[in-house]
Amino acid sequence: xxxxxxxxxxxxxxxxxxxxxxxxxxxxxxxxxxxxxxxxxxxxxxxxxxxxxxxxxxxxxxxxxxxxxxxxxxxxxxxxxxxxxxxxxxxxxxxxxxxxxxxxxxxxxxxxxxxxxxxxxxxxxxxxxxxxxxxxxxxxxxxxxxxxxxxxxxxxxxxxxxxxxxxxxxxxxxxxxxxxxxxxxxxxxxxxxxxxxxxxxxxxxxxxxxxxxxxxxxxxxxxxxxxxxxxxxxxxxxxxxxxxxxxxxxxxxxxxxxxxxxxxxxxxxxxxxxxxxxxxxxxxxxxxxxxxxxxxxxxxxxxxxxxxxxxxxxxxxxxxxxxxxxxxxxxxxxxxxxxxxxxxxxxxxxxxxxxxxxxxxxxxxxxxxxxxxxxxxxxxxxxxxxxxxxxxxxxxxxxxxxxxxxxxxxxxxxxxxxxxxxxxxxxxxxxxxxxxxxxxxxxxxxxxxxxxxxxx
Ligand code: GLN
Numbered sequence: 001x002x003x004x005x006x007x008x009x010x011x012x013x014x015x016x017x018x019x020x021x022x023x024x025x026x027x028x029x030x031x032x033x034x035x036x037x038x039x040x041x042x043x044x045x046x047x048x049x050x051x052x053x054x055x056x057x058x059x060x061x062x063x064x065x066x067x068x069x070x071x072x073x074x075x076x077x078x079x080x081x082x083x084x085x086x087x088x089x090x091x092x093x094x095x096x097x098x099x100x101x102x103x104x105x106x107x108x109x110x111x112x113x114x115x116x117x118x119x120x121x122x123x124x125x126x127x128x129x130x131x132x133x134x135x136x137x138x139x140x141x142x143x144x145x146x147x148x149x150x151x152x153x154x155x156x157x158x159x160x161x162x163x164x165x166x167x168x169x170x171x172x173x174x175x176x177x178x179x180x181x182x183x184x185x186x187x188x189x190x191x192x193x194x195x196x197x198x199x200x201x202x203x204x205x206x207x208x209x210x211x212x213x214x215x216x217x218x219x220x221x222x223x224x225x226x227x228x229x230x231x232x233x234x235x236x237x238x239x240x241x242x243x244x245x246x247x248x249x250x251x252x253x254x255x256x257x258x259x260x261x262x263x264x265x266x267x268x269x270x271x272x273x274x275x276x277x278x279x280x281x282x283x284x285x286x287x288x289x290x291x292x293x294x295x296x297x298x299x300x301x302x303x304x305x306x307x308x309x310x311x312x313x314x315x316x317x318x319x320x321x322x323x324x325x326x327x328x329x330x331x332x333x334x335x336x337x338x339x340x341x342x343x344x345x346x347x348x349x350x351x352x353x354x355x356x357x358x359x360x361x362x363x364x365x366x367x368x369x370x371x372x373x374x375x376x377x378x379x380x381x382x383x384x385x386x387x388x389x390x391x392x393x394x395x396x397x398x399x400x401x402x403x404x405x406x407x408x409x410x411x412x413x414x415x416x417x418x419x420x421x422x423x424x425x426x427x428x429x430x431x432x433x434x435x436x437x438x439x440x441x442x443x444x445x446x447x448x449x450x451x452x453x454x455x456x
Contacts (some may be wrong), residue, residue, distance in 0.1 A: 003048040003092050006144045013115045015138035016093040017053045018061050024048070027090040034088065043203055045088030050139035050148040051081050053094040054101050055191070056180035060091075064182055065109035066099045068330035069310045078180025079215065080149050080191045080208040087207045092145050095135030099332050101151055101184045102297070104159055104406035105394055106134025108334055114138055116164060116388050119432050127388040127432065130163035130406070132156040133192065137164040140194050147204045150192040153184045154289055154403065155383075155410025157192025158422040158437060163388035165424040165433030167201045167456065169193045169449075170410075172442050173417035174219040176205075177212030185296040186217070188289075188414040198423070198453040202226050205445065219443075226446045234454050237271035241451075242376035246282035251405055253386040255428045260382055263425060263436055263455060267380070270454075275376055279368040284361050285412045286404050291345055291358040297335070298342025304330060334399045366416040369441070378451060379439040382409050383422040387432035409437060419445050421452045 007019050031046040040046075051057060054064045056074035063069045077085065085091070098108040105128045106114040114134040116127040118141075129137050133150025137160035140148050150157040152170040161168020169192060176191045183189055191208065195201045210223035243264060248257075268274045306312040306326030313325035327336065345354040372379070385405060394402060413420040420439045428434050436455070440448040 003144055006142065007092055010138070010142045010144060013117060013138050013142065014112055015095055015114050015135040015142070015144070016050070017063055017065065017096050017111050017135070019093040020060060020091050023060065024090050024092055027085070031088050031090065041086070041088035042207065044084065044207055047089050047146040048092045048144070049084055049089045050093050050095050050136055050145045051091065052097055052133050052136050052148070052150050054097060054151055054182045055081055055149060056182070057081055057091070057094065060094065062094065062182070064100045065097050065111060066331065066335070067110055067311055068304050070110070072310045074180070076180065079177035079212050081180070083208045084149070084204075093139065095133070095139050095148060097135060098132035098334075100182070100335055101132040101153060101156055102334050102338060103132045103399060104130060104155065104403050106131035106160065107391065107395060108332060108399065110332075113391060117141055118163075118165065119388065119430065125390055125392045128163065128391050128394050130160035130384065130388060133194065134160045136194050137161060137166055140166055140196060147193065147195045147200055149208075150194055151181055151184070152190050152192040152414065153188050154293070154407045154414055157194060158383050158410045158420060159406055161194055161422040161424075162383035162435035163433065165435070167195050167198050167424070167452070168422040169201050169205065170413060170420045171205065171209065171445060172219070172419045174217050175209050175419075175443070175445070177215040177218045179212055179215040183296075183300050185293050186300070187292070187296065190414075198449055198456050199228065201421075202228055202449055226449060228450050228453055231453055234450060235271065236267065236451060236454060239272045239378070239451070240275060240376040241267060241272050242275050242277035242372060242379045244277050244279045244282065244379055244381060246279050247381040247409055249385070249408055251385045252382065256382045256384070256386060256434055259425050259434045260380070260436060264380060267455075277372050277375055277379070279372065279412070281361065281364045281368050282412055285365055285415055286407060288358045288361040288365065289407070289411050289415065290400070290403075291354050292362065294338045294342035295345050295355050296342070297338040298346060301331070301335065301339050306330075362415050365412055369412075369416045369418055373441045377440065378444075378448065381437045381439065383435045383437040384409065387428050387430070387434060413439055418442055419448055421448055423452050423456050425455070
């Protein structure tokens, strides 16, 4: 009840699209019952959680913050939610995002933007939460929920974690099932985890990771629980940590640079070996992503034709017209733009020049990481180039330009499928959270999160 009340009290920050009162009360009663009968299901039993509104939830509206799915009620649960539910967690609500997770600010939602709780805010202006999982971040940052599930295709979990002072994990591609996550870029999408501490993140990861026979891209491996040692029992003596020079990029703020240097120094003093390394194809990641994203979007969005799912325009002169009007009215400009551009890249005459070329560049970016793991075990980089921008400044840029700056440090991990975690470090002089990112090779979550715990 206290959590539901808080969810209502923080409405002005707009983190929730749907507050799931009835579900929460039912689940909480069942949990209390289990507790009284000493039949608690797991360490998550009875804890409040939130799920981004691009994960299907049975009999609960799943909108993707769009008019297209404004009234869409799925018939099944996405696997990450199903697993949390089976572990006894309580769903407080479905959280706000950029329409279909296309964005980096949680500013492009038909329900309005989500506002950051950090920094100054009034009726006219506020600091953005980052995105596209900004609603999930605020659900946790306000203490309304213990943890929230987001999604991460180019940084959508780590970016809001960075701006809102939270731990944000993008796991190895395929470690957590994508079943029921409405796709953006199938080959890069992963469910992400937002929590206040690394230990909480591990608890959620242990619950929702593992092979899912219903998702052919989920990894075939035995489920392993991660157990982190207490921070005072850990040592990083001899651990090789790389600082990639390409992440010293344009627009990197002095605040973030200082924190990056400080943490590298502390790690070195604690016995780690800090080494400058190079990932030479980093600078192509954003443009390459933009092509691959739009091609996959063009194909993914074809299912929204007004016939099968969601919104249908009032247009019956021809089938073609019905499709066109439904999409014109059902999608915002960002989505429509990506569909059109994606189809352009996929034209027979352009396919080789753009799509195939982008796939080759993606391979080079991925190889950069593969080559580096001979030299170092982890990489330390910024998550975002600055602290959270003001809404009024952010929306002056086009969605494309917003992403280019926001996703610079986060996007390459999705290209390569490797795990990455954003860790809050300290507040800037202006009182805004500054965070750093650790990256590791595929399935290195146990080491990645152990070092994250040491740093936090
Ligand atoms: N900003 C990127 C985009 O708009 C990534 C979003 C995400 O990770 N979902 O595509």
